[in-house]
Structure formats: structure tokens, C-alpha cells
Amino acid sequence: MLDILSDFTLQNVMIGATLLGIISGVLGTFAVLRKQSLLGDTLSHAALPGICIGFLVAGTRSLPFILTGALLAGAAAALVVVFLTRTTRLKTDASLGIALSVFFALGIVLLTMIQNQGNAAQGGLDSFLFGQAAAILRSDLYVMGAITLTAVALVTGLWKEFKLISFDPSYARTLGLPVLALEVLLTTMIALAVVVGLQMVGVILMAAMIIAPAVAARQWTNKLGVMAALSALFGVVSGLVGSVISASATGLSTGPLIVLAASVIVVTSLVFAPETGLLPTALRVRRDKFSLKSRLVLGTIYRLAAEHGDPAYPAEQAMIDAFHRTDTSAVLSRLEQRGLVRSTAHHPEPTPHWVLTPKGLEQAQTPLDQSGETQ
Amino acid sequence: MDDRLVTAGLHEPGLAVHVEDLTVSYHSKPVLWDIDFDIPPGVMAAIVGPNGAGKSTLIKSILDLVRPTAGHVTIHGLPYRDQRRKVGYVPQRSSVDWDFPTTALDVVTMGLYGQLGWLRRPGRKDKDRARAALARVGMEDYADRQISQLSGGQQQRVFIARALVQEADVYFLDEPMAGVDATTERTIVKILHGLRDAGKTVIVVHHDLQTVRTYFDWLVMLNVRVIAQGPVAETYTAENLRRAYGGQIALLDSAATLTPVD
Numbered sequence: 001m002l003d004i005l006s007d008f009t010l011q012n013v014m015i016g017a018t019l020l021g022i023i024s025g026v027l028g029t030f031a032v033l034r035k036q037s038l039l040g041d042t043l044s045h046a047a048l049p050g051i052c053i054g055f056l057v058a059g060t061r062s063l064p065f066i067l068t069g070a071l072l073a074g075a076a077a078a079l080v081v082v083f084l085t086r087t088t089r090l091k092t093d094a095s096l097g098i099a100l101s102v103f104f105a106l107g108i109v110l111l112t113m114i115q116n117q118g119n120a121a122q123g124g125l126d127s128f129l130f131g132q133a134a135a136i137l138r139s140d141l142y143v144m145g146a147i148t149l150t151a152v153a154l155v156t157g158l159w160k161e162f163k164l165i166s167f168d169p170s171y172a173r174t175l176g177l178p179v180l181a182l183e184v185l186l187t188t189m190i191a192l193a194v195v196v197g198l199q200m201v202g203v204i205l206m207a208a209m210i211i212a213p214a215v216a217a218r219q220w221t222n223k224l225g226v227m228a229a230l231s232a233l234f235g236v237v238s239g240l241v242g243s244v245i246s247a248s249a250t251g252l253s254t255g256p257l258i259v260l261a262a263s264v265i266v267v268t269s270l271v272f273a274p275e276t277g278l279l280p281t282a283l284r285v286r287r288d289k290f291s292l293k294s295r296l297v298l299g300t301i302y303r304l305a306a307e308h309g310d311p312a313y314p315a316e317q318a319m320i321d322a323f324h325r326t327d328t329s330a331v332l333s334r335l336e337q338r339g340l341v342r343s344t345a346h347h348p349e350p351t352p353h354w355v356l357t358p359k360g361l362e363q364a365q366t367p368l369d370q371s372g373e374t375q
Numbered sequence: 376m377d378d379r380l381v382t383a384g385l386h387e388p389g390l391a392v393h394v395e396d397l398t399v400s401y402h403s404k405p406v407l408w409d410i411d412f413d414i415p416p417g418v419m420a421a422i423v424g425p426n427g428a429g430k431s432t433l434i435k436s437i438l439d440l441v442r443p444t445a446g447h448v449t450i451h452g453l454p455y456r457d458q459r460r461k462v463g464y465v466p467q468r469s470s471v472d473w474d475f476p477t478t479a480l481d482v483v484t485m486g487l488y489g490q491l492g493w494l495r496r497p498g499r500k501d502k503d504r505a506r507a508a509l510a511r512v513g514m515e516d517y518a519d520r521q522i523s524q525l526s527g528g529q530q531q532r533v534f535i536a537r538a539l540v541q542e543a544d545v546y547f548l549d550e551p552m553a554g555v556d557a558t559t560e561r562t563i564v565k566i567l568h569g570l571r572d573a574g575k576t577v578i579v580v581h582h583d584l585q586t587v588r589t590y591f592d593w594l595v596m597l598n599v600r601v602i603a604q605g606p607v608a609e610t611y612t613a614e615n616l617r618r619a620y621g622g623q624i625a626l627l628d629s630a631a632t633l634t635p636v637d
Contacts, residue, residue: 033475089402157494164485167475171537174438174464175489222476222521 010247013133013200013254015141017239020200020209020258023148023193025235026155028214029228030186033166038093039078039187040210042100044194044203046077048107051128051198052114061125063140067195074191077103107203131202131255133243144196151189155228162186163224200239201255209235212262219273238262290334297324297331298340301356302364311361314346314353335360388452391416391545391576392437397446399429399436405599406432410446412595412604414578416544419571419590421581421607424597425620430580431467433597434547438464450545459489463543465534467550473523479533480518483508486540508540509533513562528559535566545576553582564590587611 031040050073051066058065077099084095111126124132155162164172165182173179190210197206217231242258271278300323305313320328332354335341340360346353356364387393390413397410407429414420422430435441437448439455450458463486483505484497491497497505509515512532517525525533531551538546548567552560567577571592581587587594587607594610596602596619603615 033472035472160485160488160491160496161493163477164488167477167482168466168471168485170435170440170466170470171464171485172488173440174459174462175486176459177489218476222478222523224476227476 007247009134010243012136012138012141013243013247014240016133016136016144016200017243017254017258018236019141019144019148020193020197021213021235021237021239022232023151023189023196023235024206024209025213025217025232026152026228027186027190027193028210028212028235029217029224029231030155030162030166031190031210032214032218033224034186037207037211038096038100039081040190040194041207042077042081042096042103043074043187043191044197044206044210045100045107046073046103047071047194047198047206048128048203049073049103049110050076050107051125051203052107052110055114055125056110063143066128067143067198070195070198071191073103073107074194075188078187078191104203127202128198129202129204130253131198131200131205133200133246133254136199140199147192147196151192154185154189158182158185159225201258205255205259208259208262209238212259212266213238216262216266216269219269219276222275234262234265238265290331293328293331294335294338294340297328298335298356298360298364300324301341301354302361305356305361312355314344314355316346316349317352317354320354385452386449387413389416390414390449391418391451392578393449393452394433394437395447397433397436397443397448399432399441399443407436407443408599410597410601412601414576414593414595416451416576417571417574418593419567419577419579420593420595421579421587421591422595422597423581423584423587423619424602428598428619430597431549434464434549434578434580438462438547458545460541461544463538463541463546465538465546465548465551467553468527468531468534473525473530475522477522478519479509479514479522479525479529480505482522482533483536483540486537489541505536505540508536511539512536512566528555531555531559532562535563539566539570543575546570546578548577548579550580550582552579552586584616 028040031037047070050069050071052069053073054066054069055061057069080099080102081092081095084090084098085092088095090098114125124135127135161172161177161182164175164177165179165186169179169183193210194203194206197209201209213231213234214227216234217227220230221227238258238261241261243254245261246252246254246257269277272280274280297320300320301313301315304315304319305311317329317332320332332341332343336343336354339357340363341354342357344353344355392412392414394410394412397407398405399407410433422433424430432441436443437455448455450462455462480502484501486508487497487501487504491501506515506518509518512535514529514532514536517529517533522530522533535548535551538548546567551563551567555563567579567590571577579591581591588611591607593605594607595604596610596615598619598621602619603610603612
């Protein structure tokens with residue numbers, strides 16, 4: 001394992017994955033909260049024609065040209081979306097879908113065209129589809145690092161502005177904030193995050209890196225700041241886990257593994273997160289049902305006792321069962337565990353009987369809304 | 376800004392809100408057409424009208440959220456963009472996603488973001504002001520509560536507190552009494568009357584004709600055009616209601632006669 005970690009290529013990949021995790025996690029938080037998950041998808045798919053045009057202009061696989069092309073193509077797609085929503089009756093989701101498919105189709109056409117030219121320099125251009133993390137150079141990391149640092153600095157500096165335009169953009173405008181400019185800035189930064197992720201995970205899966213960590217983080221917290229930090233952490237963890245697995249098992253490509261790792265975090269969060277998770281919610285529902293049943297059974301014993309004018313009246317279990325038309329033994333033993341009832345014998349009847357304990361008597365007399373059913 | 380006050384000259388400075396020739400179209404269909412109205416300072420005004428009359432659009436176009444195709448607006452004599460600080464806005468509650476990860480206090484603090492300026496984060500003093508605004512709407516115990524866990528009426532009061540903390544002179548509220556319980560409605564009306572009594576101007580898009588006479592002292596009746604405007608006592612007449620609401624005459628006649636004259 002240590003051998004692998006000291007590997008120079010893997011070090012590069014891991015640094016790249018960390019940077020990608022941070023930038024996509026932080027910006028994804030705002031994209032998800034602004035219901036613009038699809039925007040990341042559109043911007044990343046739209047990068048493909050830009051990659052090809054960048055290659056055609058440079059005549060070789062030159063990274064600066066390719067990344068600039070990707071960024072410009074993303075910007076063009078974003079402009080198309082804005083144009084469509086403003087001038088036609090199309091809603092944002094439809095416009096995003098149209099921009100995504102048109103740009104991606106164009107990209108595939110250009111890609112196959114370049115490949116059919118038989119140009120030796122095009123080798124591996126299709127690696128931008130799913131990423132090729134091992135091809136990352138130290139010099140690429142400086143570019144990725146600078147972009148990530150800029151994005152984090154902007155989000156920190158404009159924190160309250162970004163929060164407000166994400167929650168209530170109209171109100172933000174009445175306060176005099178330049179909402180449009182801030183939205184353009186956020187979108188540009190997402191396009192930059194896509195550029196950072198191109199080599200790592202490729203244009204097709206990049207959207208998952210924007211959406212998945214943020215969605216997972218939202219499950220664990222109700223604070224925007226914590227959500228952004230957690231989202232970045234999830235992004236980094238997926239990046240590192242994906243790269244290490246890919247390096248230990250030969251022939252598995254890094255990008256898809258990173259996305260799978262992020263997906264595992266999402267599924268885990270959806271199932272286990274304490275407040276919104278499926279499992280805790282199911283357990284709460286079960287507990288509430290059980291506590292409702294135990295209140296009913298406790299009430300029945302109490303009313304029997306009251307009717308016989310004897311707080312220590314032993315109620316026969318079959319009578320309780322008959323009243324509730326079901327077997328109540330599970331509920332009764334639960335009540336016994338909590339010290340609310342006690343089983344007793346009532347000669348000459350050999351059948352089980354139950355009697356309220358003082359604590360049970362008290363609880364039965366407490367109105368439901370004051371009893372604090374959470375314990 | 377001070378320079379402009381001197382050089383620009385004030386337009387209708389005696390009025391809290393002055394709207395002239397305002398026209399708004401969506402896809403070349405007029406939603407508001409040739410709107411002229413004035414609201415004097417220190418009144419509590421209702422904007423009423425049937426569905427689709429353009430009530431919300433009117434507020435949004437005054438606040439520059441919807442671009443008018445014609446007309447102009449002044450607030451206390453100056454164009455709105457020079458008077459932002461003097462204007463508070465309470466949008467419809469349904470206009471935001473209440474699942475957003477934030478607390479009641481944080482939402483109220485947002486009302487101060489315009490005054491804070493760039494890069495500055497809200498500090499203790501700002502939080503205290505927000506807390507005081509929450510107390511004014513009876514929500515001080517909910518300061519740290521997640522906004523998703525608040526009831527509709529509580530969310531509405533948080534929105535009002537966010538506008539209160541701005542310390543504005545003119546308040547625009549879009550259906551603040553929609554879908555809230557009777558207790559919350561009474562609280563809201565009390566707060567708004569308090570603002571009016573302190574000399575502020577309060578303008579409310581209102582949907583409940585039954586309460587117009589008891590809550591408001593100024594009325595603008597709208598149906599794409601202005602049907603009638605003025606003090607409630609003179610404007611809230613069966614004839615005007617019939618002109619504004621058209622088809623719903625029978626119902627409105629009874630509403631107009633049932634409501635006792637103060």
C-alpha cells in the first residue's frame with residue numbers, strides 16, 4: 001500500500017482528486033440548493049465540442065487550448081440556456097436539456113471527425129469522455145489548484161451574497177444586490193469546476209461530482225456552512241478512495257470509480273442520516289406506533305381498574321386481548337420492561353394477569369400531549 | 376446620492392408612492408395598462424382585485440423586479456433605485472423554498488445584507504437587531520429554529536421581521552395574510568397598524584374583501600387598469616367592486632352590504 005502511495009503518478013492523481021472534490025463540493029452546494037443540478041450536467045456535456053475545437057485550433061493535444069475551449073463552450077451553452085428561457089416559453093429544465101444534447105451531439109460529431117482524420121496527435125482525445133486521471137501532469141495541478149483556490153476565496157468572500165441569491169433572489173434584488181452578475185459568477189465557477197474535473201472524471205460523469213457530494217451533505221446538516229464544508233469533504237473522500245482503488249487494481253479507470261465512491265456516500269447518507277435517512281425515519285415511525293399501542297393498552301388497564309374502584313385491579317390478559325382484538329403480549333412485556341405494569345397471579349385463575357405499577361398509574365393519568373412520548 | 380437630491384429635483388415629493396403610466400406586458404399581452412396612482416405617506420393601503428388583475432405584478436414592477444414597458448415610479452419623490460434603503464418588501468411566502476438549510480434568525484438577518492456592504496459578515500450587533508425584529512413579530516423563541524420546521528404563519532412572520540429590520544419608510548407586502556390562521560392574521564395586522572401609526576406607509580396586496588374596511592384606510596382597486604383609488608370610506612363601494620370584479624357581482628354585492636360601516 002505504501003508503495004502505491006509513493007508512486008509519483010498516483011500522488012498527482014490524488015492531489016487532483018482532492019482539488020476536484022473541494023471545488024465541486026463547494027460549488028455543488030449552491031447548484032443543488034438553487035435547483036440547478038442539471039446546469040452542471042449541461043456545462044460538462046457542453047465542454048466536449050470545446051475540447052475538440054481547442055484541439056483543432058492547436059493542432060495538437062495542448063491542454064491550455066483544450067481547457068479554454070471547454071470553458072468557452074460551457075459559457076456558450078449557458079448563454080444558449082439564458083437566451084432560450086428569456087425569449088421563448090421554454091422552462092429552464094427544457095432549455096438545459098436542449099443545450100446539453102445539442103452541444104454533446106456536436107462534440108461527438110467533431111470527435112469522430114478528428115479520429116477519422118487519422119491524425120496521430122489526436123491520440124486519447126476520447127479520454128475526455130470518461131477522464132484519464134493517470135495522464136495528469138504536475139503542471140496541470142497548478143492550474144487546477146489556482147482555479148480551486150479562486151473559487152473557494154470567492155465563495156468565502158461573497159458568502160452572504162451567494163446565500164441570499166440562492167434562497168430568495170427577488171428579495172436580494174430589492175436590497176440592491178447585483179443578482180444577475182452574482183448568478184453569472186456562480187455559473188462561471190461551476191464551468192471552471194467542470195474544467196478542473198475534465199481530466200479526472202470526464203465530461204459525462206462530471207455532473208455527478210457537482211451533485212452527489214452536495215446531496216449527501218444536505219442529509220446530515222441544516223446549516224449552509226456545514227453543508228458546504230461536508231460536501232467538499234465528501235468530494236475529497238470520493239476522489240481519494242476512487243484513485244487509490246484504481247491504482248491498486250489494474251485496469252479500472254479512476255473517473256468512474258470516483259463517481260461510484262461518491263454514489264456510495266450518497267446512498268449511505270440517504271439511508272442512515274439521522275434526521276432524513278430512511279432507516280432512522282422507519283425506526284421512528286415504528287417506535288411511535290409502538291408507543292401509541294402501549295398507551296392504548298395502559299389506558300385499558302387503567303379504565304378497568306377505575307371501573308372496579310381498585311388501582312391494583314389485576315386485569316386478565318385475555319380480557320385486554322379481547323378488547324383490542326389482537327395479541328397484546330408484546331406490548332405488555334414492553335410496558336413491564338419500562339416498569340409501568342407488573343404481571344401477577346390471580347387465584348384461582350391460572351391465566352396471566354397484569355396490574356398497574358404506581359408509575360404506570362401516574363402515566364395513564366397524564367394527558368397524551370404532556371407525556372413527552374420521546375423517551 | 377446627496378448631489379442627485381440637489382440637482383435632480385424631486386417629482387411629487389409629497390407622495391409616498393407615485394406611479395404614472397405604468398404598463399407591463401407578458402408576451403405582448405398587457406398585464407397592467409396605463410396605471411396611474413398615488414399613495415400618500417402614513418396610510419395603510421390595500422391593493423385588491425380579481426385573480427389575474429396584476430396585483431403582484433404591480434408591486435414587482437414598482438420594485439424593479441419586473442421590467443415595465445412604459446411609465447415611471449417615484450418613492451418619496453425619487454426614482455425607486457435611489458430609494459431602495461427606504462423600501463421594505465415582503466414577497467409571497469410561496470416564492471421561496473423553505474427547505475433551504477437556514478434558521479429563522481438567519482433569514483431575518485438577510486434584511487441587513489443591503490446595509491452591510493460587500494465582504495462584511497453580520498456581527499453580534501446585527502444579530503441583535505434581527506433578534507429584536509423577531510421579537511416584534513412574537514417569534515423570539517423560534518430564532519434558532521430551522522425555517523422548514525415553522526408553520527405557514529410563523530414563516531410569514533419571519534418574512535415580515537426581515538422587512539422590519541430594514542427600518543424602511545415604505546413597506547410592500549404581497550398577500551401576507553394568505554393561508555395564515557386567525558391569530559397570526561391579527562398579529563400581522565397589529566404590526567402593520569403599528570408601522571402606520573409610526574408614520575410609515577404600508578401597501579398590502581390583499582385578497583379578502585371582507586376585511587378591507589376594518590384593516591385599511593386607503594384602497595387601490597385593480598383589474599389590469601386602476602378601477603378606483605382613494606380613502607377606503609369613499610372607494611369601497613358596490614359600484615366600484617362591480618366594475619373591478621365584473622362577473623362575481625352577486626357575491627360581491629352581499630359582501631359590500633354585509634360589512635358594517637365604521
